[in-house]
Amino acid sequence: MSNPIEDISRVKSTELFEQAKNYFPGGVNSPVRAFKSVYGSPLFIERGDKAHVWDADGNEFIDFCCSWGPLILGHNNDQVREAVIKQLPNGLSFGAPTQLENKLADLILSNNRFIEKIRFVSSGTEAVMSAIRLARGVTKRDKIIKFEGCYHGHSDSLLVKAGSGLVTFGETSSAGVPKAFADETIVIALDDETALTKAFEDFQGQVAAVIIEGVPANNGLLLQDKSYIQFLRKITKENGTLLIFDEVITGFRLGFEGAANYYDVQPDIITYGKIIGGGMPVGAYGASNEIMSNISPDGAVYQAGTLSGNPIAMAAGIAALTQLAQPGFYEKQEEKTDAFVTEIRNFIAENNFEVKIFSISSIFWFAFTELDAIKKADDIIPASMENYKIMHRELLNRGIYFGPSGYEVGFISAAHTKEDLTKAIASIKEALVEVFK
Numbered sequence: 376m377s378n379p380i381e382d383i384s385r386v387k388s389t390e391l392f393e394q395a396k397n398y399f400p401g402g403v404n405s406p407v408r409a410f411k412s413v414y415g416s417p418l419f420i421e422r423g424d425k426a427h428v429w430d431a432d433g434n435e436f437i438d439f440c441c442s443w444g445p446l447i448l449g450h451n452n453d454q455v456r457e458a459v460i461k462q463l464p465n466g467l468s469f470g471a472p473t474q475l476e477n478k479l480a481d482l483i484l485s486n487n488r489f490i491e492k493i494r495f496v497s498s499g500t501e502a503v504m505s506a507i508r509l510a511r512g513v514t515k516r517d518k519i520i521k522f523e524g525c526y527h528g529h530s531d532s533l534l535v536k537a538g539s540g541l542v543t544f545g546e547t548s549s550a551g552v553p554k555a556f557a558d559e560t561i562v563i564a565l566d567d568e569t570a571l572t573k574a575f576e577d578f579q580g581q582v583a584a585v586i587i588e589g590v591p592a593n594n595g596l597l598l599q600d601k602s603y604i605q606f607l608r609k610i611t612k613e614n615g616t617l618l619i620f621d622e623v624i625t626g627f628r629l630g631f632e633g634a635a636n637y638y639d640v641q642p643d644i645i646t647y648g649k650i651i652g653g654g655m656p657v658g659a660y661g662a663s664n665e666i667m668s669n670i671s672p673d674g675a676v677y678q679a680g681t682l683s684g685n686p687i688a689m690a691a692g693i694a695a696l697t698q699l700a701q702p703g704f705y706e707k708q709e710e711k712t713d714a715f716v717t718e719i720r721n722f723i724a725e726n727n728f729e730v731k732i733f734s735i736s737s738i739f740w741f742a743f744t745e746l747d748a749i750k751k752a753d754d755i756i757p758a759s760m761e762n763y764k765i766m767h768r769e770l771l772n773r774g775i776y777f778g779p780s781g782y783e784v785g786f787i788s789a790a791h792t793k794e795d796l797t798k799a800i801a802s803i804k805e806a807l808v809e810v811f812k
């Protein structure tokens with residue numbers, strides 16, 4: 376049977392993409408945007424409002440990508456927009472301190488038990504890169520441990536994938552990363568206490584930091600047991616190694632205090648990004664007063680930024696986080712997401728489809744698997760991504776925008792209304808029927 380829903384028009388988007396290929400490698404400024412893992416070519420987005428986006432051909436979508444996570448309040452949030460407009464006439468950048476930085480820092484620090492001082496940067500990559508340098512500076516050690524399937528931005532030390540074996544020196548996952556850098560990164564599987572123990576035995580006294588995503592959400596949603604994270608805390612402490620929670624996705628998403636609060640685990644350093652800037656480019660890292668005293672100009676670990684603490688970005692961040700700090704904000708998000716995934720789960724069960732929807736807080740992920748839990752990267756079967764491709768196309772054709780890769784998670788924002796979610800559920804059900812027909 377042929378597909379009963381016609382493909383959306385992409386005339387203008389295709390024309391713009393062809394033009395863009397003359398300017399940018401692959402026609403994009405960040406690789407996943409190129410739609411290489413799904414059907415068709417990228418949609419050029421013209422505008423967004425609440426939970427909806429419109430592309431250059433006038434197609435309207437309910438957006439579950441939400442700019443890859445920052446837009447927990449949806450597009451064009453009234454308070455964020457007004458705060459940015461208010462700040463604009465005062466200037467775009469000074470390269471000098473502003474009161475806005477103090478305000479955003481105070482808002483964060485007075486509502487977060489896990490860090491005492493913070494430093495603003497301009498992206499998640501920068502936050503993590505700086506946190507790793509800080510950990511190395513504090514411990515005077517060079518090696519770091521990361522987990523297979525966790526993404527921490529594109530700095531050299533972290534563009535490293537696992538080699539073969541229980542505990543391996545990493546292999547670079549990008550050309551241009553010196554082997555010597557990758558040799559300082561040890562990569563092990565998630566959810567494996569034995570591998571972690573062995574890594575600490577093999578590299579005793581050499582590991583500066585273990586870094587883990589608050590909840591690994593860049594290679595599917597790899598939900599970890601709390602007991603494993605607690606073990607991570609214990610073994611790092613025993614070895615004088617710092618524990619870094621990369622909360623670029625989970626920060627202000629799993630709650631205002633993120634994954635640290637969710638697990639009730641005190642990491643040594645936490646990195647933030649995405650939501651913290653209300654949609655503007657902001658990242659941050661924070662830790663205790665003692666650890667942060669090592670950062671320049673107080674300490675010997677150098678880190679700087681021309682546009683760090685940018686006033687427009689700070690204004691957007693303040694306006695966004697003020698709304699998130701209101702009582703009940705996260706409970707509402709979770710209730711909404713629970714109802715959404717439960718209805719889809721029931722439909723999947725009724726139809727016996729081989730697909731799962733995993734979720735935490737307002738994050739969800741469709742996994743085409745028979746497994747009841749997926750905790751490590753290896754448990755994802757690459758061939759299952761073919762099903763995601765079909766689902767993605769079917770959803771676009773029904774006005775639902777999911778990220779253009781089956782390894783990416785979806786996000787529900789405060790702007791998604793009951794009507795949006797009801798329409799999305801109906802479309803997802805139809806798309807799944809198409810996948811499994």
Ligand code: PLP
Nearest residue numbers: 498499500526527528623624648
């Ligand atoms: N860390 C995590 C957990 C991320 O998800 C990302 C980006 O997706 C980064 C770091 C890098 O952040 P950015 O893309 O802002 O550089």
